[in-house]
Amino acid sequence: MKYQSTRGNAPQLRFSDILLGGLASDGGLYVPDAYPRFSTAELAAMRGMSYRELAFTVLSRLIDDIPADDLKRIIDKTYTAQTYRYVTDKENAEDITPLKTLEPGLHVLALSNGPTLAFKDMAMQLLGNLFEYALGRTGGELNILGATSGDTGSAAEYAMRGKRGVRVFMLSPVHGMTRFQQAQMYALQDANIHNLVIRGVFDQCQDIVKAVSNDLDFKTRHHIGAVNSINWARVAAQSVYYFKAYFAATHGNDQEVSFSVPSGNFGNVCAGHIARQMGLPIKQLIVATNENDVLDEFFRTGVYRPRPETKHTSSPSMDISKASNFERFIYDLSGRDAARIRTLWGAIESGGSFDLKTHADANGGNLFERVADYGVVSGSSSHANRIDTIRTVYEVYGTMIDPHTADGLKVGLEYREPGVPLVCMETAQPAKFEDAIREALGIEPERPADLADLEAQPQKKHVMDADAETVKRYIAERT
Numbered sequence: 001m002k003y004q005s006t007r008g009n010a011p012q013l014r015f016s017d018i019l020l021g022g023l024a025s026d027g028g029l030y031v032p033d034a035y036p037r038f039s040t041a042e043l044a045a046m047r048g049m050s051y052r053e054l055a056f057t058v059l060s061r062l063i064d065d066i067p068a069d070d071l072k073r074i075i076d077k078t079y080t081a082q083t084y085r086y087v088t089d090k091e092n093a094e095d096i097t098p099l100k101t102l103e104p105g106l107h108v109l110a111l112s113n114g115p116t117l118a119f120k121d122m123a124m125q126l127l128g129n130l131f132e133y134a135l136g137r138t139g140g141e142l143n144i145l146g147a148t149s150g151d152t153g154s155a156a157e158y159a160m161r162g163k164r165g166v167r168v169f170m171l172s173p174v175h176g177m178t179r180f181q182q183a184q185m186y187a188l189q190d191a192n193i194h195n196l197v198i199r200g201v202f203d204q205c206q207d208i209v210k211a212v213s214n215d216l217d218f219k220t221r222h223h224i225g226a227v228n229s230i231n232w233a234r235v236a237a238q239s240v241y242y243f244k245a246y247f248a249a250t251h252g253n254d255q256e257v258s259f260s261v262p263s264g265n266f267g268n269v270c271a272g273h274i275a276r277q278m279g280l281p282i283k284q285l286i287v288a289t290n291e292n293d294v295l296d297e298f299f300r301t302g303v304y305r306p307r308p309e310t311k312h313t314s315s316p317s318m319d320i321s322k323a324s325n326f327e328r329f330i331y332d333l334s335g336r337d338a339a340r341i342r343t344l345w346g347a348i349e350s351g352g353s354f355d356l357k358t359h360a361d362a363n364g365g366n367l368f369e370r371v372a373d374y375g376v377v378s379g380s381s382s383h384a385n386r387i388d389t390i391r392t393v394y395e396v397y398g399t400m401i402d403p404h405t406a407d408g409l410k411v412g413l414e415y416r417e418p419g420v421p422l423v424c425m426e427t428a429q430p431a432k433f434e435d436a437i438r439e440a441l442g443i444e445p446e447r448p449a450d451l452a453d454l455e456a457q458p459q460k461k462h463v464m465d466a467d468a469e470t471v472k473r474y475i476a477e478r479t
């Protein structure tokens with residue numbers, strides 16, 4: 001299998017060539033040249049598989065340049081009950097992503113049992129093991145540079161800690177993350193993990209990462225890479241749990257399932273789109289946004305209009321002003337028309353917007369009408385909505401959910417159809433967002449016992465000014 005860029009002007013590459021990279025050289029995103037498709041008989045054979053077996057069955061169709069035995073070993077080492085151990089209630093850790101049933105036909109898929117209590121561990125843990133394997137084969141090294149306002153940084157650090165050939169330099173703002181989120185990162189003592197605390201806000205951290213990455217000489221000399229949400233391996237890894245949930249929520253493969261997905265960069269829901277393209281009977285993919293509703297506006301109106309400002313909300317991991325994986329979906333929607341993508345994103349990159357209603361498709365209609373073929377719908381949620389949903393779900397079902405999951409449930413329920421199981425993705429555990437839980441329920445969320453005194457543990461961090469040269473100097477001295 002070859003991977004091609006959504007903008008059509010970059011070389012076709014194999015999986016291992018795009019594993020460590022970010023954007024394609026033409027500014028596009030890599031996607032498979034064609035989606036592999038499971039037949040009904042193959043799907044039937046997958047029912048009853050363990051998470052590890054499913055992951056190998058799905059991912060070996062997308063990764064064909066790593067020997068099967070090696071890929072299997074990497075997957076088996078990643079998806080263990082030991083790593084995804086923070087199960088709650090009566091969940092079975094061996095399920096890796098247990099399905100919690102609130103009532104018949106209404107489920108929550110637990111994706112946040114990994115080390116950082118958010119769903120990003122699902123893909124990032126695999127990425128860590130794939131990176132170590134790929135670097136081991138070439139003898140290379142990689143210095144991951146990133147900026148985080150919450151979950152991505154900690155997921156990357158827990159995935160890369162102690163990995164041979166990899167160092168992480170993670171920038172975080174001095175204010176803006178919860179104490180729990182800060183402690184999660186700063187308590188890591190591993191020699192290859194570097195927490196750079198920037199005297200500034202998240203946007204300044206991001207600007208520094210851009211400035212350093214744009215210094216191509218520095219970037220090459222110091223083997224600088226990224227693990228951002230456009231990374232294809234991350235999206236691919238996430239498609240596995242759609243299969244796992246589908247089999248857990250149905251009895252036979254003639255049934256369809258709908259998924260509600262708390263969304264920011266469109267990575268999680270893009271993985272659902274890929275699972276659907278691979279033959280999984282998904283009815284609706286429900287995109288749930290918070291007050292940062294750029295995606296909801298698109299799915300309601302056909303207008304994609306990234307915002308100049310990001311609002312700070314009580315579901316902070318969905319606070320984005322543009323959705324970086326969205327281009328992959330529009331590429332498929334447009335009939336894989338790279339010239340069209342160049343036009344559309346040309347407008348976006350010069351600060352504009354596009355309206356798909358004004359773009360004709362091959363059948364005489366417009367491209368926005370094609371969205372219905374992909375089953376994607378959307379809605380948004382406010383602070384009041386999520387507090388209300390946390391309260392209702394706790395009172396009615398006795399289950400505590402986090403504010404992001406609450407956004408997903410709120411919007412998911414608006415689209416629920418009789419006879420179609422609805423699976424709402426749980427993207428974080430409530431313990432990570434104590435303020436919202438306190439406001440909704442007046443109690444503290446329970447924490448896993450081994451994280452009880454996280455904030456009291458010694459912290460390893462380097463506080464510095466918001467200055468790219470200072471960051472470069474720090475990296476150069478250690479690589």
Ligand SMILES: *Cc1c(COP(=O)(O)O)cnc(C)c1O
Pocket residue numbers: 118119120151152229262263264265266267268269317318404427428
């Ligand atoms: C990252 C994140 C999201 C958004 O996921 P995308 O893949 O960016 O759409 C939602 N909830 C939580 C808790 C997250 O960490």
